[in-house]
Amino acid sequence: MTPNESKLVTELAPIIQRQLPQGLFLCVGGGTPNTMTIGWGSVGIFWGRPVFTVPVRPQRFTFPLIQKARSFIVGIPEEGGLLEERKRAGTWSGRDGDKFQRLGFETAKGRVVDAPAIKACRYQIECVVKVVVDLTDGNTSPDIVSAMYPARDFHTLFMGEVVACYETER
Numbered sequence: 001m002t003p004n005e006s007k008l009v010t011e012l013a014p015i016i017q018r019q020l021p022q023g024l025f026l027c028v029g030g031g032t033p034n035t036m037t038i039g040w041g042s043v044g045i046f047w048g049r050p051v052f053t054v055p056v057r058p059q060r061f062t063f064p065l066i067q068k069a070r071s072f073i074v075g076i077p078e079e080g081g082l083l084e085e086r087k088r089a090g091t092w093s094g095r096d097g098d099k100f101q102r103l104g105f106e107t108a109k110g111r112v113v114d115a116p117a118i119k120a121c122r123y124q125i126e127c128v129v130k131v132v133v134d135l136t137d138g139n140t141s142p143d144i145v146s147a148m149y150p151a152r153d154f155h156t157l158f159m160g161e162v163v164a165c166y167e168t169e170r
């Protein structure tokens with residue numbers, strides 16, 4: 001990453017935090033590229049480098065894709081933009097057809113990772129997965145388990161080192 005890209009990751013942190021409740025686009029490549037909405041996540045520092053952590057439930061079509069690809073791109077829309085698309089990408093499944101096409105999204109190739117970047121998003125954060133953490137009854141506080149996982153449908157956390165961060169060329 002260039003110093004400008006590192007600076008942009010830091011500048012995007014509060015924007016990411018503000019936008020997560022409406023969702024960001026998690027894009028994964030491989031044989032069947034797909035996108036899904038994430039409403040949780042964080043950008044921070046681990047091992048002296050910027051890391052974006054995304055939570056994905058095993059039932060998602062995206063799950064085996066990200067496990068295999070071990071990389072992803074997070075697309076960040078303009079604030080207040082693409083609200084319908086964020087809902088649809090968080091309701092429709094890639095099992096039922098090409099979600100990019102159904103959403104009317106043009107994509108570009110990732111600059112570093114093999115994943116699609118949604119051109120309609122203002123910023124792209126490309127990541128390479130370094131650590132995968134399965135939340136379980138054993139490692140999750142009981143209050144979180146009863147509030148968030150009564151059906152024991154725990155998330156898996158994919159911690160991706162940020163390898164590129166840029167404003168989308170239009």
Ligand SMILES: Cc1cc2nc3c(=O)[nH]c(=O)nc-3n(C[C@H](O)[C@H](O)[C@H](O)COP(=O)(O)O)c2cc1C
Binds near residue numbers: 021
């Ligand atoms: C606002 C919003 C936030 C969401 N956040 C997450 C999330 O953080 N992790 C997750 O696994 N699913 C989350 N979902 C649900 C998935 O986006 C949804 O199940 C999607 O249809 C999965 O697509 P796929 O089957 O193509 O992978 C969210 C949905 C919405 C609408």
